Amino acid sequence: MPEAFDVVASEAFWVAVLRIATPLILGTLGVLLCERAGVLNLGIEGIMVAGAFIGWLAVYAGAGLWGGVLAAAAAGALFGLLHAGLTVGLALSQHVSGLGITMLATALSYYGYRVGFPKVNTPPTVTPFAEMTWLPLPVLSAQTPLTLLALVLVPLLAWFIVRTPAGLALRMVGENPQAAEGQGLSVAALRTSAVVAGSALMGVAGSFLTLAAFNAFFFNMVNGRGWVCVALVVFASWRPGKALLGALLFGFFDALQLRLQQSPGAALPYQVYLMLPYLLSIAALVLVARRAAYPQALMKPYRKGER
Numbered sequence: 001m002p003e004a005f006d007v008v009a010s011e012a013f014w015v016a017v018l019r020i021a022t023p024l025i026l027g028t029l030g031v032l033l034c035e036r037a038g039v040l041n042l043g044i045e046g047i048m049v050a051g052a053f054i055g056w057l058a059v060y061a062g063a064g065l066w067g068g069v070l071a072a073a074a075a076g077a078l079f080g081l082l083h084a085g086l087t088v089g090l091a092l093s094q095h096v097s098g099l100g101i102t103m104l105a106t107a108l109s110y111y112g113y114r115v116g117f118p119k120v121n122t123p124p125t126v127t128p129f130a131e132m133t134w135l136p137l138p139v140l141s142a143q144t145p146l147t148l149l150a151l152v153l154v155p156l157l158a159w160f161i162v163r164t165p166a167g168l169a170l171r172m173v174g175e176n177p178q179a180a181e182g183q184g185l186s187v188a189a190l191r192t193s194a195v196v197a198g199s200a201l202m203g204v205a206g207s208f209l210t211l212a213a214f215n216a217f218f219f220n221m222v223n224g225r226g227w228v229c230v231a232l233v234v235f236a237s238w239r240p241g242k243a244l245l246g247a248l249l250f251g252f253f254d255a256l257q258l259r260l261q262q263s264p265g266a267a268l269p270y271q272v273y274l275m276l277p278y279l280l281s282i283a284a285l286v287l288v289a290r291r292a293a294y295p296q297a298l299m300k301p302y303r304k305g306e307r
Contacts, residue, residue, distance in 0.1 A: 013255055015142040019213065021251030022143070023048070023205040025150040027229035028236065028243040029157055030076075030201030035233060036161060037194035038174040038297040042098025043083050044202045045226030046105030050075045051206025053109035056217040057116070059126045059210075068126075069146070069207050076203020077196045079105050084195040088188050091301035102226070110219060123216035144212040146204070151244075153201075158240040170194055174295035177302040187302050202226070228281070235285050237292045249284065253277030 027044055034041040041047075055072035059065055079101055086097040117124065129144035140148070161167040169190055172180040177187045205225075210217050228250060236242035254277040261274075 016255040017251040021247040022147045023208045024247035026205035028232045030198040033198035040094040043101025046102030047202040048206035050105040051203030052210045055207030056210035072203040072207035073200040077200040080196040080199025084192040125215045128215045
């Protein structure tokens with residue numbers, strides 16, 4: 001297919017790949033942080049919606065772009081604290097709590113938008129992050145600072161998990177919380193901290209959509225990206241470096257299908273192209289998931305003193 005080769009060879013294509021991958025990188029790192037501590041956070045879809053809305057609303061109110069990112073992170077952390085309270089503190093089902101967080105965060109965001117802008121037909125816009133034209137790297141110079149932040153966080157999180165005492169403690173509560181407690185560590189505090197920090201990253205991932213990719217908030221803009229992040233963590237075997245690779249792989253397929261369905265020689269229905277990134281991602285997930293070494297205490301509630 002000559003059109004596909006021409007598309008992949010263009011610089012604009014790789015700019016789009018990295019832009020599409022950015023919220024997935026941030027969201028996947030957030031999920032990874034939670035799951036390394038033994039907590040599944042299916043609230044990511046709603047937390048990303050809340051981050052997108054709160055970040056945009058803060059900038060619209062005059063807080064500045066980085067103020068909007070911080071507001072989105074705070075919103076994500078708040079929902080993460082709620083999820084941790086239900087799953088870590090009360091030992092409730094992580095699946096049910098996560099899905100409840102998704103529905104709650106999404107409904108509150110949509111309700112807040114309807115109440116705040118009842119007579120607006122077109123979403124109000126803000127001035128988004130500008131491209132980093134000062135960078136000498138062609139593809140990266142066409143991105144925004146949030147993309148650079150996402151790329152920097154990958155090696156930082158990998159270093160934290162593998163090389164620091166706090167990272168070792170985080171892995172311990174995700175693998176063997178009894179052993180962690182035997183070392184005098186607070187399993188509840190470590191898991192809660194991981195869920196709050198991971199959820200804050202999910203909120204930042206959502207803010208990318210309104211403060212960098214677009215300049216407004218609208219319904220269904222997250223469009224399943226949260227669920228993709230959950231799958232990418234399994235694909236990455238809970239490793240930040242492979243999480244970056246998985247996000248870029250999905251971004252590659254998504255950018256490719258967008259261009260193929262716009263190609264003059266496109267012979268297939270556009271729905272087939274829309275399915276392409278998800279089908280290929282599922283195939284990659286199936287091939288990798290069989291060998292994935294998941295945290296042994298993932299989704300297992302823990303009460304202090306239990307053996």
